Amino acid sequence: MPASTRSGAWEPLKHRAFAILISANLASNIGTWVQNVGEKWQMAELTRSPLLISLIETGTTLPILFLALSAGALADILDRRKLLLAAQTYMLFVAAALSALTFAHLITPGVLITMSLLLGVGAALTQPAWQAIVPELLPKEEIANGVALNSAGFNVSRAIGPALGGIIVGVMGPAWAFALNSLSFLAVVGALWRWKRVAPTQDLPGERFMGAVRVGLRYVRHSRPLQVILWRAVAFVFFTGIIFSLLPSLAIHHLHTSSETFGLLLGCIGAGAVSATAFLPRLRARMETNRLLLVFHLLAVAGITALGFSKHVWIAALALFACGTTWLSVLSTVNTAIQLSVPSWVKARAFGCYTMSWGGSLAIGATFWGSVASRFGIRAAFLSAGAGLLLATLIVHRLKIEALDHEPDLSPHRAAPHPDQGLDPEVGPILIQLEYRIPWAQREAFRAAMREVRSIRKRDGAIRWSLFEEPAKSGEPMVAFQESFVSSSWGEHLRQHHRATMEDREVFATAYRMDPEGRPRIRHLVAAWDDHENLIDRIWE
Known part of the structure; x- marks a missing residue:
């Protein structure tokens, strides 16, 4: 049994820096989900087109597809704390601008999608660096539980944020939801400002940006364990991402919910994810990783298919709860596998590729499922996604993730000092x-x-x-x-x-x-x- 499964689920919170940062991130994520409800509700009021509504999800995730690898390279060669500070401050101002435009009644579908794109740029810059700092905050044996808590914090916010967002949108309007999100970024900015990061000692010349990107791509190309992880993530996210792109259309135009009920439906996803946090460490200790992933993939198939057949809110709520459980369990497992199978020198670039993979799957999937729904209907799209995920599960189950069952020793091997050749570091090839x-x-x-x-x-x-x-x-x-x-x-x-x-x-x-x-x-x-x-x-x- 890996060491990571033996430490308590809450042990990482004993580390002060980790506890402060994850708490601040929880507050910020609540604001993000409040805004998410506001954006989708605002777009649903502006248009009935499933494609335009799904483009909100595309706008948020498309920058991740194009920028995540570059962001990972930056996080490996720059100070991660300063990079996160810059990205979070940028997102604060974009969210404030969106709120101001909404208060001024200047919002159109095009403006809303554009602002989603701009916020997506900040998210793309943030995510690889945020994932890569976890090993800096925790000892190795607590990384798996730290990753699960980080994911749980995101999903606690997914449970609270949409419900709160539904109330704010219903009572005060979307502009106030956007304003709250802007203020929520202050929590992370403050926590990062207080964090006294100890940068690793570097006795070698720093990497150049384009060289770092090329080395990152080369690493992915020649690391089969990482390739397996990325393919597993793509296969899962492309099909399950239909929930985030088409749930507004399903809830508002087919189940005829209010903004408050729509927020509660989104909250069911987060509630399912939070419930997974309690039992996931025990399941990992008792079940082989790939068998566990198979169980959660099949549960996701059942949840998505149930959404396609649902005609009542309570059925949709149960299906979303199940989908939330699988979302956290699968992506937390994949995230931990990257933490344990990739050395620190390329970790942020590996997470950049991972973020690019699932972000691209969400962005492309949102457009694809929106087009399917526009042509064949919402229910047909959900049923197709369920069938597609079942087929993908049968294919990718043969790709085995081994890092959680056999943790490789990734501690650096410091070879004997290289003889001084008196060469400039830039000379070459x-x-x-x-x-x-x-x-x-x-x-x-x-x-x-x-x-x-x-x-x-x-x-x-x-x-x-x-x-x-x-x-x-x-x-x-x-x-x-x-x-x-x-x-x-x-x-x-x-x-x-x-x-x-x-x-x-x-x-x-x-x-x-x-x-x-x-x-x-x-x-x-x-x-x-x-x-x-x-x-x-x-x-x-």
């Missing part, structure tokens, strides 16, 4: 050559081991990797191999040394031990001409 002499009897085992080495080198930033073998000579007991790969600069090569984990060290050691000397002979060559940028561009292409 650098060609690294490693020469091995392997007994003929171990030739095939060495080749197999080097396939794993290749994956690690490319995942950690190598641009091009090759393994060359000397032609066999009759009677020779040894065979010579040369491993070669390219780094974009000397500084980037030094960073690659520090990116290796203890788990990687075992992979390298397996290959190195086959050489009678215990280690390969290493050479570093610098590009001999000045046109380095063009060379890098060609290699990148």
Whole structure:
């Protein structure tokens, strides 16, 4: 059983910084959900088009698709606290502007969607950094429960915020809902201002922005565990996201609810998520991760299908409660898997890709399901989403998430200090050559081991990797191999040394031990001409 399942569900709250930040985030998220009700109710009053109503969800999540990876790169190379402060302050002013426009009766469907897009930009900048700071606030054994509490806080706000939003919209109007959201950002700004973050020591030159983005993409491309997590998230969110895009149309135009009842229906999603917080740690301790995910996927299928058939508010409320339970359970499990399977140097970029995956799925899904509903009807859209999720579940269940059942050792492997070559960190590209002499009897085992080495080198930033073998000579007991790969600069090569984990060290050691000397002979060559940028561009292409 992973250590994370043995600590109490509430243990992370004993850490003061974590408790303050998660409480402030709870207040801000309540404001966000109050605004969410106001936006959707305002749009439903402006138009009956399911497509236009669903575009509110698209506007909120589309920036995540395009900006989350860049935001993750920024969070890995800049001070995460300062980045979060800037993003939250920006969102405060956008929400205030939306409130002012509504008070002035200047709101149209186009203006509302535009303001949703602008708020989505702030959310895209916030989410990778926010997810990545959790390991800075908690010890490793409490990360899983910290992630669950972070998700629970979001879903407590989803239970309280919509109900409060429905009352505010019904009694005072959407403009006051937007004003409350603007004020709620002050809680997070204040908590971040008070947090005395201890930045990790950095004895290497900092990464450049575009280089950081490229390295992040390369990491995803060569990390199968992360690819599995992302595909699982996409398959789940694309279909379950129909709830957030079409629930306003279902509730207002088919169930004929008031704003207060609509808010309570949204609150049922949050209530289901909060209930999951209590039993999820115990279920994780007793059930294998992928079996647990299968159960929650099937529960989501049942909930979405029930929404398609529902003609009464109480049936919709029960279905939404079930969907809320699955939403927290699946995404909290996926989130924890990323925390435990990705090293700290690329964590925010990994969360950027994750955020981009589910945000893109929500944005594209909202437009898709809105179009389906406009052509075939709301109920047909929900029934199609339920059938699609069932099919997707059967497909992705074969992709196994292993990080929660076997936590890899991601602590940094600090190799011996690299000899000082007297090189500028920006000089490059650098060609690294490693020469091995392997007994003929171990030739095939060495080749197999080097396939794993290749994956690690490319995942950690190598641009091009090759393994060359000397032609066999009759009677020779040894065979010579040369491993070669390219780094974009000397500084980037030094960073690659520090990116290796203890788990990687075992992979390298397996290959190195086959050489009678215990280690390969290493050479570093610098590009001999000045046109380095063009060379890098060609290699990148």
